Amino acid sequence: MDQPAEIRPMKLHTIALGCQMSEADAEEMSAPLASRGFSRAESPDEADAILISTCTVRQHAEDRAISLIGSLKPWKAADPNRVLIVSGCAAERAGDSIRRKFPYVDLVVGAKSIARFPELVREALDARFDALREQRESFAPEAAPTEASPVSAYLTIMRGCNYSCSYCIVPSVRGRELYRPVEDILNEARAKVAAGAKEIMLLGQTVNSYESEHDGGKVGFGDLLRLMDQTPGLERLRFMSPHPYYVDERMLSAMAECRAVCEHLHLPLQSASARVLKLMRRNYTPAAYLDKVRAARSAVPGIVISTDIIVGFPTETEDDFQETLDFLKEVRPAWAYCFKYSPREGTRSASWPDDVSREVKEDRLGRLNRLMDELTSKALNAHIGRTVEVLCEEPGFGRTRQGFNAKWAGVTRPGEAVSLAVTGATKRTLLGEIA
Ligand code: SF4
The missing domain is CATH 3.30.750.210 (Transcription Regulator spoIIAA)
Structure with a gap:
């Protein structure tokens, strides 16, 4: 007598590239697959489906997505029943070119269609898994993993x-x-x-x-x-x-x-030159930004400000950049994510000359990073001798309420809140002992 085929649950590997929105999208889009019985695969090799959530805010993230999709051709060729889904912002911006260049991708879902994702994925999977009838038995919603x-x-x-x-x-x-x-x-x-x-x-x-x-x-x-x-x-x-x-x-x-x-406010500034901010169409002036920071500091005692800065925006002069440095000395953000400007196809500024040279952008980024290192170091060192609440994310590592990384020796469980007596700091992290 024939033995019944083994019913193996399907497995999904998720890859989120770029920003936090892309990570959140990946999590949200995994849900309809989980409700069909897909459990988590740690690597492409053990996966029946791969979901790539893409980001296009920076060219680098989009380039990584394209190269990743290309590298998955052998994975797909090894078993044509496997499903490859590409979603998110790069899928929205370059969906047609992805479909043309990588015909083995089963489903391309742009960021504007995320609300329709459950329906789209159902269509794609129904077509794919009709051939795998015995495995569909395990797709009942109650089989969804509760991770x-x-x-x-x-x-x-x-x-x-x-x-x-x-x-x-x-x-x-x-x-x-x-x-x-x-x-x-x-x-x-x-x-x-x-x-x-x-x-x-x-x-x-x-x-x-x-x-x-x-x-x-x-x-x-x-x-x-x-x-x-x-x-x-x-x-x-x-x-x-x-x-x-x-x-x-x-x-x-x-x-x-x-x-x-x-007590943390990440408030993107981008530039403190009123002229450059206007070209960026950010809708605030440096003075208005400073008012908001002052209001936050007076309303929320101990609040920490962090920010984003772009250097080398088209037409940015040395004086414009110096205004940004001076402004940051006044605002004293505890850290900043700093980037060199690069034009993104399809944006308004991409049609303007990218007229700040690569050398000048690099020089400005270096000076900005040095200033931010000083400000970060001051903010971290101000904690030494104090006790702070840290939420443990991994054994020996967590973050304070204000968003600073912290490390300590000793056993703590992820999810545990501990009081940490701060004894020192590295360039980006508080060091301490459990109080
Ligand atoms: S506020 Fe500006 S930078 Fe932020 S997402 Fe909107 S357009 Fe982009």
């Missing part, structure tokens, strides 16, 4: 952007802002905490422009923080990335009064 969330989980509250910064590709690949309903956000937060998350990072391109209707009234970002703060078991709440324009009294008072909201 614990990491200590810190992402939660996307909005998609798209209504701004039109001249260097940014996001509005054209993600479209205008769409806000998730409050109830969906709160339910997802409860589910993530129930699965083990202690900290939630709210995500959106301009996360604090969030608005929605709830219980017959309007809910802005500050109101959402207050509602999220009531999530049982949630210890920390963070968000990324706010736009300076929407930092207002309601948001800051919620940050000050909500138990879980961390």
Whole structure:
């Protein structure tokens, strides 16, 4: 008598490239596959399906996506029943070229179609797995794996952007802002905490422009923080990335009064030359940005500011750059993500001459990084001799509420909150002992 074929659960390997939104998208898009019985594969070799979530904010992330898709040709050729899905911003911007160049990709889903992803993936998988009838038995939703969330989980509250910064590709690949309903956000937060998350990072391109209707009234970002703060078991709440324009009294008072909201504000500046900011179409002046920082510091004691800076934007002069350095000395962000400008095809600034030479960009980036190293070092050293609360993410490693990395010797479990007596600091990390 024939033995019945072994029913092997299908496995999904997920690769997120680029920004946090891409990581959050990958997590969200894994859900419909998990509900069909796919469990996690740690590597492509053991996977029946691969989902690549792409990012296009920087050319480098898009180039990595293209090279990764190319490198998966042998993986797909080894078993044509395998499924390769490419999603996200690069899929939106370069979807047609990906389909043409890599015909073995089963499904290309652009960032604007993420809401339709469950339907699209169902169509792709139904076609693929009709040939694997016996394995489909294991696709019942109850077979979905219940994997614990990491200590810190992402939660996307909005998609798209209504701004039109001249260097940014996001509005054209993600479209205008769409806000998730409050109830969906709160339910997802409860589910993530129930699965083990202690900290939630709210995500959106301009996360604090969030608005929605709830219980017959309007809910802005500050109101959402207050509602999220009531999530049982949630210890920390963070968000990324706010736009300076929407930092207002309601948001800051919620940050000050909500138990879980961390004392950290990552506020992208990009440049402190009023002329360059205008060309970037950032919609604020350096003076307005400084007002927001002062308001945040006065509303939320101990708040730490961090920022993003672009050097070498078209027409940026040495004086413009010097204004940025001087401004940063005044604002004293604790750290900054600093980038050299590079034109992104499809953006307004890509049609302007990229007239700051590579050498000058590199020189400015080096000087900026040296200044930021000094500011980071001051911010870290100010902790020495103090005791801070750290949420353990891996044994011996975690982050403070203000977002500083911390390391210590000794046994702690991920998810455990510990009091750390800070004894020293490296270039980017606090060192200490469990108090
Ligand atoms: S605010 Fe500007 S930089 Fe940020 S996503 Fe929107 S267009 Fe891009």
